[in-house]
Amino acid sequence: TQLLEQSPQFLSIQEGENLTVYCNSSSVFSSLQWYRQEPGEGPVLLVTVVTGGEVKKLKRLTFQFGDARKDSSLHITAAQPGDTGLYLCAARDTGRRALTFGSGTRLQVQP
Amino acid sequence: ETGVTQTPRHLVMGMTNKKSLKCEQHLGHNAMYWYKQSAKKPLELMFVYNFKEQTENNSVPSRFSPECPNSSHLFLHLHTLQPEDSALYLCASSVTETTSTDTQYFGPGTRLTVL
Numbered sequence: 001t002q003l004l005e006q007s008p009q010f011l012s013i014q015e016g017e018n019l020t021v022y023c024n025s026s027s028v029f030s031s032l033q034w035y036r037q038e039p040g041e042g043p044v045l046l047v048t049v050v051t052g053g054e055v056k057k058l059k060r061l062t063f064q065f066g067d068a069r070k071d072s073s074l075h076i077t078a079a080q081p082g083d084t085g086l087y088l089c090a091a092r093d094t095g096r097r098a099l100t101f102g103s104g105t106r107l108q109v110q111p
Numbered sequence: 112e113t114g115v116t117q118t119p120r121h122l123v124m125g126m127t128n129k130k131s132l133k134c135e136q137h138l139g140h141n142a143m144y145w146y147k148q149s150a151k152k153p154l155e156l157m158f159v160y161n162f163k164e165q166t167e168n169n170s171v172p173s174r175f176s177p178e179c180p181n182s183s184h185l186f187l188h189l190h191t192l193q194p195e196d197s198a199l200y201l202c203a204s205s206v207t208e209t210t211s212t213d214t215q216y217f218g219p220g221t222r223l224t225v226l
Contacts, residue, residue: 004153031212042113042201042217043154050212088154098167098208099215101154 003027004089004102012108016078021105023089024071030092032072033099034063037086046074079109114138115218117202123224124192132187132221134202142208143185144215145177149198160185161208192225199223 005024013019023032031050035043047056049065049072056063060083062075076083089102115136124130136143145157159167160179174196176188185202199222203215 033214041219042115042203044113044217045214048212048214090154098156098159098169100156103153 004091004100006087006089006102006105008105009103010106010108012110013079015080015109015111017109018075018077019079019107020073020075021087021107022071022073023091023102025091027070027091029069032065032069032089032091034072034074035088035090037088037104038084043086043088076107079107081109081111083107084109113216113218115202115204115216117200117218117221119221120219121222121224123226124189125226126192126194128192129188129190131189132200132202132223134185134187134218136183136185136202136204136216136218138204138216140204140206140216141182142205142213143179143182144203144205145185145187146201146203146217147198148201148220154201157187159208166208189223192223194225197223197225 007022031048033048034046036046037043047063052067052069054065060077064073087105090099118133142161144159147155147157156169157171158177163179174191178186199220201220202218205213205215
């Protein structure tokens, strides 16, 4: 079973700052997804990446998939209080259909 | 609103009680999932159903018993639970289980407390 390690576990920043969170594993993934979960809600998909080296942008969020498809990063530019939440990476390795989730990065953006 | 609803949203039960969690999806999906989210562990997959057939049981104790009467409904029957089973139980659905890039849509979860 693959292990997805996310860092940092907690991040508290001021509005307007930039940040990057990471998702790492020793396994190769067929695809990787990033979700955001707000208090009292379930996770909501932000993006899916499938190709090594792929970069996707969603407004102020930039997602990158590592060349070897073992890691990913999420960069947020000019963070806003609405970005507050738990960010989860999730992946399928090449032999399984079910998703494995990372432990998450809890982000708090102070106004 | 993701199209996946869960009831109840909160549940407190004793270790000898029997209760059921309900999940309903209005998206026309064929795959449904139960996950457990606790404070100390990553989101854990419990069960997967694809076209009403169970395709994955992730070594879940028998005190958790899933039921999928049709592609739109999923239940989790609970009996003789332990305090360590207290967690947020999330239901999700997707078009199918077999596509690696398929999006899973999550419900808001049931916050379960076992006394």
